[in-house]
Amino acid sequence: MSHQSRYWNPLLETLNREAIKELQLKKFKRIFRWAYDHSRFHRALYKKAGITPDDIRSLDDISRVPTVEKDMMRDIQRKDPFPYGDALCVPIEEVTEFRQTSGTTGQPVYQPDTWADWEWWSESWAFILWAQGYRPKDRVFIPFGYNIFVAFWAGHYAAEKIGCEVVPGGVLDTKARILKIQELKATAMMATPTYVLGMADTAKNSMGLEPAEMSINKITCAGEPGASISSTKKRMEEAWGAKVYDHAGATEIGAWSYECEYQPKGMHVNEAFFLVEIEDRETGEIIKGPGKKGKMIITALDRHAQPCIRFDSKDIIEWAEDPCPCGRTFGLIKGGVIGRADDITKVKGVLLAPTAIEEVVRGIDGLAHEYEVIVDKVGDVDRISLKVELLTGAQEQKDTIEARLRDQLRLKTNLGYKIEFHKHGTLPRYDVKARRFRDLRKIH
Numbered sequence: 001m002s003h004q005s006r007y008w009n010p011l012l013e014t015l016n017r018e019a020i021k022e023l024q025l026k027k028f029k030r031i032f033r034w035a036y037d038h039s040r041f042h043r044a045l046y047k048k049a050g051i052t053p054d055d056i057r058s059l060d061d062i063s064r065v066p067t068v069e070k071d072m073m074r075d076i077q078r079k080d081p082f083p084y085g086d087a088l089c090v091p092i093e094e095v096t097e098f099r100q101t102s103g104t105t106g107q108p109v110y111q112p113d114t115w116a117d118w119e120w121w122s123e124s125w126a127f128i129l130w131a132q133g134y135r136p137k138d139r140v141f142i143p144f145g146y147n148i149f150v151a152f153w154a155g156h157y158a159a160e161k162i163g164c165e166v167v168p169g170g171v172l173d174t175k176a177r178i179l180k181i182q183e184l185k186a187t188a189m190m191a192t193p194t195y196v197l198g199m200a201d202t203a204k205n206s207m208g209l210e211p212a213e214m215s216i217n218k219i220t221c222a223g224e225p226g227a228s229i230s231s232t233k234k235r236m237e238e239a240w241g242a243k244v245y246d247h248a249g250a251t252e253i254g255a256w257s258y259e260c261e262y263q264p265k266g267m268h269v270n271e272a273f274f275l276v277e278i279e280d281r282e283t284g285e286i287i288k289g290p291g292k293k294g295k296m297i298i299t300a301l302d303r304h305a306q307p308c309i310r311f312d313s314k315d316i317i318e319w320a321e322d323p324c325p326c327g328r329t330f331g332l333i334k335g336g337v338i339g340r341a342d343d344i345t346k347v348k349g350v351l352l353a354p355t356a357i358e359e360v361v362r363g364i365d366g367l368a369h370e371y372e373v374i375v376d377k378v379g380d381v382d383r384i385s386l387k388v389e390l391l392t393g394a395q396e397q398k399d400t401i402e403a404r405l406r407d408q409l410r411l412k413t414n415l416g417y418k419i420e421f422h423k424h425g426t427l428p429r430y431d432v433k434a435r436r437f438r439d440l441r442k443i444h
């Protein structure tokens with residue numbers, strides 16, 4: 001591999017569209033047959049739908065294959081073979097990796113991988129990191145808890161595979177991590193947007209350090225949509241004086257998408273490793289091109305222990321219009337993952353994606369990063385409240401800030417809000433993944 005090459009895998013990343021589709025069909029047939037032959041769970045699902053591997057002759061036939069919901073995976077857990085259940089396609093002794101979903105929306109799902117699956121995980125991360133400019137000369141600091149969540153584990157191995165020097169920032173606290181970055185002159189790091197901003201605040205406010213003057217020149221984000229929200233991205237880039245890149249992945253799926261060095265306001269789908277279909281939420285039809293948002297149905301084409309075949313991810317995405325200037329032929333999704341089907345809710349009859357509120361709040365000078373949104377009902381009427389923090393020193397501009405906030409919210413979300421200003425530092429802080437949106441209507 002030449003270090004000058006723009007692509008990690010020049011062959012796969014520049015295949016013509018016909019060849020990509022051919023490869024996806026070939027791989028889909030293979031993984032579908034594998035699951036049909038080795039997993040009782042999958043075979044029962046497909047038999048019920050009356051479909052067999054021989055029925056898949058074109059990409060269009062794939063939409064007949066039933067989707068798998070997260071709840072179905074929850075139901076089989078802890079059954080035989082313990083603890084994964086009967087979607088397991090390999091003898092249990094071939095499993096080398098245990099991870100579980102973070103369970104923010106219910107009981108966690110266990111995810112087994114074989115060593116070959118794990119190699120595949122790090123290979124898919126190598127596409128991501130190479131596209132974001134990671135090279136052997138980089139010293140990569142990973143401020144992550146190295147635990148049962150997959151998070152940056154595969155990013156760690158991929159950085160090593162590329163030839164970078166990797167510093168695991170495991171159990172250190174935030175201050176110790178910042179000092180380590182300073183001491184070792186680390187050039188890159190991986191973290192959630194919430195933590196990237198939190199670290200910068202700690203460095204500035206509690207340690208008197210200026211992160212923008214440190215050596216970090218690129219940051220890879222995961223776990224939250226922030227790096228695809230332009231105002232949040234800008235705050236992170238300014239705070240660290242670094243390029244901030246998004247990537248999307250999930251425990252049950254793999255690392256399926258990445259932003260390249262051109263930051264094209266969207267992410268490439270690794271179409272050599274994944275088949276992404278976008279389903280119209282009203283008609284159930286597959287959306288083939290740009291112009292319409294839908295729900296992602298995804299297949300990991302090479303993952304074998306517990307396959308991910310037409311998994312209903314609940315992510316809302318949309319194909320982008322233009323090819324990317326980087327020359328990759330992998331499809332682009334516009335603006336990254338726009339939201340989750342579970343999060344997009346109707347307030348006063350208007351569809352609202354919480355990411356739109358973040359975009360507005362983080363785009364206004366004088367407001368801190370933190371905010372909180374609460375939707376509830378007063379009588380029969382929906383009410384949406386937004387709590388923001390005014391930066392110390394911005395008190396005199398409060399009226400102007402509030403007017404701007406109201407205008408932008410109305411423009412971007414078509415809703416009027418009850419706005420509360422709080423003192424900087426008083427709203428809840430989150431270490432890794434934030435829960436800033438609460439819909440109290442759903443509780444009753």
Ligand SMILES: [Zn+2]
Pocket residue numbers: 260261262264268324325326327328
């Ligand atoms: Zn690109």
